[in-house]
Amino acid sequence: MPRIPALTVWPLEGIPEITAGTDLVEVIAQAAGSDLADGDILVVTSKIVSKAEDRFVVADDREDAITGETVRVVASRTSPTGHTTRIVENRLGMVSAAAGVDASNTPEGTVLLLPVDPDASARSIAAGLRERLGVEVGVIVSDTLGRAWREGQTDQAIGAGGIHVFEDLRGGTDAEGRPLIVTLPCVADELAGATDLVKGKSARLPVAVVRGRADLVGALDLPGARSIVRPLERDMFRLGADEAYADGFAAGAASARPSA
Amino acid sequence: MPRIPALTVWPLEGIPEITAGTDLVEVIAQAAGSDLADGDILVVTSKIVSKAEDRFVVADDREDAITGETVRVVASRTSPTGHTTRIVENRLGMVSAAAGVDASNTPEGTVLLLPVDPDASARSIAAGLRERLGVEVGVIVSDTLGRAWREGQTDQAIGAGGIHVFEDLRGGTDAEGRPLIVTLPCVADELAGATDLVKGKSARLPVAVVRGRADLVGALDLPGARSIVRPLERDMFRLGADEAYADGFAAGAASARPSA
Numbered sequence: 001m002p003r004i005p006a007l008t009v010w011p012l013e014g015i016p017e018i019t020a021g022t023d024l025v026e027v028i029a030q031a032a033g034s035d036l037a038d039g040d041i042l043v044v045t046s047k048i049v050s051k052a053e054d055r056f057v058v059a060d061d062r063e064d065a066i067t068g069e070t071v072r073v074v075a076s077r078t079s080p081t082g083h084t085t086r087i088v089e090n091r092l093g094m095v096s097a098a099a100g101v102d103a104s105n106t107p108e109g110t111v112l113l114l115p116v117d118p119d120a121s122a123r124s125i126a127a128g129l130r131e132r133l134g135v136e137v138g139v140i141v142s143d144t145l146g147r148a149w150r151e152g153q154t155d156q157a158i159g160a161g162g163i164h165v166f167e168d169l170r171g172g173t174d175a176e177g178r179p180l181i182v183t184l185p186c187v188a189d190e191l192a193g194a195t196d197l198v199k200g201k202s203a204r205l206p207v208a209v210v211r212g213r214a215d216l217v218g219a220l221d222l223p224g225a226r227s228i229v230r231p232l233e234r235d236m237f238r239l240g241a242d243e244a245y246a247d248g249f250a251a252g253a254a255s256a257r258p259s260a
Numbered sequence: 261m262p263r264i265p266a267l268t269v270w271p272l273e274g275i276p277e278i279t280a281g282t283d284l285v286e287v288i289a290q291a292a293g294s295d296l297a298d299g300d301i302l303v304v305t306s307k308i309v310s311k312a313e314d315r316f317v318v319a320d321d322r323e324d325a326i327t328g329e330t331v332r333v334v335a336s337r338t339s340p341t342g343h344t345t346r347i348v349e350n351r352l353g354m355v356s357a358a359a360g361v362d363a364s365n366t367p368e369g370t371v372l373l374l375p376v377d378p379d380a381s382a383r384s385i386a387a388g389l390r391e392r393l394g395v396e397v398g399v400i401v402s403d404t405l406g407r408a409w410r411e412g413q414t415d416q417a418i419g420a421g422g423i424h425v426f427e428d429l430r431g432g433t434d435a436e437g438r439p440l441i442v443t444l445p446c447v448a449d450e451l452a453g454a455t456d457l458v459k460g461k462s463a464r465l466p467v468a469v470v471r472g473r474a475d476l477v478g479a480l481d482l483p484g485a486r487s488i489v490r491p492l493e494r495d496m497f498r499l500g501a502d503e504a505y506a507d508g509f510a511a512g513a514a515s516a517r518p519s520a
Binding site: 006007009010011075077087095144148149150151152153154155166183184185186187189190191193196197208210212213227228229235236238239240242244246247249250251254257258 | 266267268269270271335337354355404407408409410411413414415416426443444445446447450451453454456457458468470472473487488489495496497499500501502504505506507508509511513514515516517518
């Protein structure tokens with residue numbers, strides 16, 4: 001056994017089925033009992049936040065719900081079988097497949113949208129747990145997201161309250177004393193991913209706790225997960241390659257045509 | 261305290277400075293002592309694998325070394341201050357900034373390239389530790405990588421030996437019994453990120469252990485981290501938006517010109 005486990009991660013057992021109006025602070029406090037301590041970080045699956053906030057919408061067609069949540073289509077591709085994958089930017093600025101519209105584990109004929117403001121949700125849960133249990137915890141709201149260039153998904157942070165989402169090493173130096181100018185670890189995403197390893201997708205374990213990085217827990221008004229989203233003007237992949245090519249082709253053709 | 265911590269993560273202390281030819285199996289076995297058990301997963305920072313494999317190259321200019329490691333430029337952008345960021349595909353198929361060329365913590369005038377074959381390195385370390393210590397461990401070689409659409413970096417898997425890099429839930433069902441058709445958690449990336457949380461960038465803690473997911477550890481000939489790289493034909497972001505637009509523009513202009 002390790003002499004000092006630097007980090008421990010465990011799921012909260014006994015979280016009941018969440019429905020519209022469930023008090024998540026109450027439910028988490030009940031499940032955690034007296035297990036929580038100052039500096040613990042809770043990662044809450046966005047699905048239960050959405051359910052508690054009654055983000056169900058009636059939708060015969062999931063595609064219509066995705067369209068409704070889409071601010072901008074980043075890329076889309078239709079497979080030989082006719083299935084279209086859409087990568088879109090949603091109102092939170094997040095780029096993901098399907099705009100976070102979730103049709104699994106929802107009542108027939110309904111889909112679940114992402115929380116209206118996941119940072120506000122995370123802050124509210126953190127504030128409630130701090131007040132109720134008297135422990136200074138941080139809260140991350142997580143979602144399962146795909147990535148460019150890499151297959152599969154990882155759980156990432158879409159909301160954060162009372163926690164530093166980045167570990168800012170930019171002002172530090174490496175072991176040789178040279179400045180670490182470009183390293184900005186997104187610890188919130190790493191924490192979300194770590195808890196996915198204990199949650200299990202098919203089990204009902206929507207909340208997990210990470211202990212061992214109390215240094216990341218702080219004031220409730222720290223920047224949220226919205227600050228992880230890269231601004232459009234800095235984004236080299238703001239449009240899919242096929243889509244950007246098509247836009248360029250049209251512009252190029254128009255520019256080369258003899259003017260009337 | 262949690263009754264049963266589902267996952268524990270700790271760094272190995274006492275790893276000495278790694279130089280060309282260092283036997284990593286020996287060094288890790290010494291540092292781990294009798295702490296390792298069947299099912300443990302070791303995440304080894306690619307930097308020490310590169311050092312042990314003598315991947316130092318003399319380079320007055322880091323940019324030249326990046327060019328040498330680049331198979332294909334995916335996107336590039338020059339800032340107002342004149343600094344050019346290049347996102348490139350390297351010979352491993354990985355898309356990243358700077359092709360994994362590392363100039364921090366290296367002797368003056370040298371840079372460090374990625375291991376020649378990180379999957380082979382991971383398998384070799386796993387095989388060595390299994391033989392030497394008599395415990396069935398899995399090994400991940402990690403690198404710090406940026407992401408499209410999101411600021412900051414996370415540690416991700418670029419090599420894997422004796423471990424399932426994906427948790428394949430595609431054949432499973434959700435709690436309502438509906439098939440989980442699209443979920444393919446990239447557990448190798450989540451494991452790499454979890455260990456970054458205990459390694460610290462400026463400290464010399466290049467190896468960490470994860471205990472609690474023994475189910476992911478398996479045969480040494482399991483697919484490596486190369487299988488995480490999305491094939492080009494499935495990649496909607498194989499080129500930066502500006503680059504794809506420029507290609508399209510040129511093609512559009514050529515198509516619209518009156519033929520000679």
